[in-house]
Amino acid sequence: MRVFSHQRLGQIPQLVRHAPHLMESISLVARVLPFKVNDYVVNKLIDWTDVPNDPIFRLTFPQAQMLDAEDLEQLAYCVRNEGGEQQLNALIQRVRDGMNPHPAHQQLNAPSLDGQLLQGVQHKYAQTVLFFPSHGQTCHSYCTFCFRWPQFIGDKSLKFASNDGEQLHRYLARHPEVTDVLFTGGDPMVMTAAHLTRYLEPFLQPALSHVTTIRIGTKALSYWPYRFVSDTDTPQLMALLRRLVDSGKNVALMAHLNHWRELTTPVAEEAVSALQQLGIVIRAQGPVLRHINDSASTWKRNWEQQVRLGIVPYYMFVERDTGPQDYFQVPLARALSIYNEAIESVSGLAKTARGPSMSAGPGKVEVSGTLDLQGQRYFLLKFIQARDTRWLGKPFLARYSETACWLDQLQPPQGQSEFFFEAQYRRFVEQGAPQGTQALVRGEA
Numbered sequence: 092m093r094v095f096s097h098q099r100l101g102q103i104p105q106l107v108r109h110a111p112h113l114m115e116s117i118s119l120v121a122r123v124l125p126f127k128v129n130d131y132v133v134n135k136l137i138d139w140t141d142v143p144n145d146p147i148f149r150l151t152f153p154q155a156q157m158l159d160a161e162d163l164e165q166l167a168y169c170v171r172n173e174g175g176e177q178q179l180n181a182l183i184q185r186v187r188d189g190m191n192p193h194p195a196h197q198q199l200n201a202p203s204l205d206g207q208l209l210q211g212v213q214h215k216y217a218q219t220v221l222f223f224p225s226h227g228q229t230c231h232s233y234c235t236f237c238f239r240w241p242q243f244i245g246d247k248s249l250k251f252a253s254n255d256g257e258q259l260h261r262y263l264a265r266h267p268e269v270t271d272v273l274f275t276g277g278d279p280m281v282m283t284a285a286h287l288t289r290y291l292e293p294f295l296q297p298a299l300s301h302v303t304t305i306r307i308g309t310k311a312l313s314y315w316p317y318r319f320v321s322d323t324d325t326p327q328l329m330a331l332l333r334r335l336v337d338s339g340k341n342v343a344l345m346a347h348l349n350h351w352r353e354l355t356t357p358v359a360e361e362a363v364s365a366l367q368q369l370g371i372v373i374r375a376q377g378p379v380l381r382h383i384n385d386s387a388s389t390w391k392r393n394w395e396q397q398v399r400l401g402i403v404p405y406y407m408f409v410e411r412d413t414g415p416q417d418y419f420q421v422p423l424a425r426a427l428s429i430y431n432e433a434i435e436s437v438s439g440l441a442k443t444a445r446g447p448s449m450s451a452g453p454g455k456v457e458v459s460g461t462l463d464l465q466g467q468r469y470f471l472l473k474f475i476q477a478r479d480t481r482w483l484g485k486p487f488l489a490r491y492s493e494t495a496c497w498l499d500q501l502q503p504p505q506g507q508s509e510f511f512f513e514a515q516y517r518r519f520v521e522q523g524a525p526q527g528t529q530a531l532v533r534g535e536a
């Protein structure tokens with residue numbers, strides 16, 4: 092694998108040939124938003140004849156429009172002015188700080204073991220524990236919309252990754268209610284088979300027999316399918332996964348997919364079937380993103396392709412309020428109509444896709460539809476995961492808005508001062524946050 096970052100833009104021949112005029116702005120924006128892309132994405136996924144509109148190009152190369160025009164201008168000025176290093180760094184920091192690096196509600200999910208907070212573990216919903224192995228805190232390529240971007244710039248306050256699989260295993264052994272463990276990152280599939288073995292093999296022990304599902308959140312299927320086909324330690328990786336499946340575990344690969352174009356290469360299809368031959372179920376999830384996949388026809392095609400490949404459509408997410416959100420943000424009303432229009436046009440096998448769903452502090456909130464009642468229009472919302480399970484099964488209304496992009500921008504119906512769960516959620520935030528933890532509420536890679 093060859094990896095390019097903003098210092099090596101000149102080494103990407105396609106960029107030099109097809110988009111020389113974009114190199115300067117890419118390299119400028121990359122000072123704020125880290126950028127990393129591998130040769131597979133550059134050579135096989137991006138359609139260079141369609142740059143800058145190509146969705147995979149926009150997913151991996153930072154674009155001028157991702158920054159405020161004024162910030163971009165200042166950045167260019169600072170870079171041109173030699174000796175302005177300090178000023179430049181301050182500017183970069185300010186622009187980053189303005190991008191809400193710590194989205195949604197936080198610090199509530201870090202569990203403890205024997206009075207000690209667990210690094211890199213989150214336990215928000217009873218059945219499922221999230222684990223962020225320290226060796227998996229990077230990705231094969233970075234996505235420009237990624238809400239994990241602070242960890243790629245080495246934000247010290249985000250030390251949440253765990254080195255210690257042993258602690259995870261001890262924690263899980265004491266929590267018989269947990270049926271699912273979700274390995275996430277970054278991307279756990281950047282880890283060597285040897286590291287993965289250390290984390291995953293203990294699940295074969297009787298003490299962890301209640302953990303029946305091992306989920307692995309990854310973008311490797313689309314950004315580095317060779318992981319499952321021809322990396323040097325692929326045989327060990329596949330043997331490990333086979334041992335888990337043969338022992339009776341449900342191994343689920345949560346494939347992070349944004350666009351059907353990501354799975355059109357022969358090697359991607361080969362990776363899909365190699366996993367399926369082991370008995371692994373692949374599920375697809377990803378956010379709706381403006382400029383990338385904000386059309387019903389794209390989602391229809393995503394889901395049809397997934398079903399054809401034996402991949403189960405799982406979640407359509409709403410993009411989080413972080414990073415270059417103005418560039419990617421799709422209002423809830425629009426996300427809902429994209430979802431509805433796409434779902435209407437696919438067979439029942441693709442209707443397993445749920446969404447649009449916001450992974451917010453109180454839980455995963457689905458925008459289920461709109462309702463017109465007594466001359467007023469509402470969103471019908473429902474928790475599909477909730478911090479308090481009693482919130483599930485209680486659909487609720489919010490005033491319809493064309494522009495709201497996130498739960499906190501929604502208003503309760505007239506006459507209600509807040510949503511039914513808010514008072515209790517505030518109590519969670521006030522009392523529930525363990526001291527000293529920097530864990531963020533994260534979804535999955």
Ligand SMILES: *Cc1c(COP(=O)(O)O)cnc(C)c1O
Binds near residue numbers: 533534
């Ligand atoms: C989404 C999510 C899960 C998994 O939820 P499922 O609905 O079971 O896929 C677990 N923990 C957190 C923090 C999540 O955001």
Ligand code: SF4
Binds near residue numbers: 236277278
């Ligand atoms: S964590 Fe997921 S969205 Fe973020 S850069 Fe990695 S693959 Fe992309």
